[in-house]
Amino acid sequence: xxxxxxxxxxxxxxxxxxxxxxxxxxxxxxxxxxxxxxxxxxxxxxxxxxxxxxxxxxxxxxxxxxxxxxxxxxxxxxxxxxxxxxxxxxxxxxxxxxxxxxxxxx
Numbered sequence: 001x002x003x004x005x006x007x008x009x010x011x012x013x014x015x016x017x018x019x020x021x022x023x024x025x026x027x028x029x030x031x032x033x034x035x036x037x038x039x040x041x042x043x044x045x046x047x048x049x050x051x052x053x054x055x056x057x058x059x060x061x062x063x064x065x066x067x068x069x070x071x072x073x074x075x076x077x078x079x080x081x082x083x084x085x086x087x088x089x090x091x092x093x094x095x096x097x098x099x100x101x102x103x104x105x106x
Contacts, residue, residue: 009101
């Protein structure tokens with residue numbers, strides 16, 4: 001593997017890990033939203049409330065950006081789903097690019 005591959009592979013591995021973690025954070029946020037919506041759980045516990053605040057802190061900036069570009073669909077906020085699709089697309093791209101570098105930069 002060339003010098004570019006040696007420096008780029010760790011960066012791509014870290015980026016892939018960060019994308020995977022953020023994907024899971026957004027997925028948990030979506031699941032908790034629907035659980036709260038259908039009253040399968042409540043946030044009267046101080047730990048659950050703190051957890052929801054942390055999730056909101058991590059996801060709301062991205063949601064706000066997407067909401068500015070994509071309006072609600074049939075009264076539902078689709079920003080989390082759009083973000084999840086974008087994260088999946090970028091994660092797939094990073095994974096394929098990483099494999100390409102491994103294969104062709106030897």
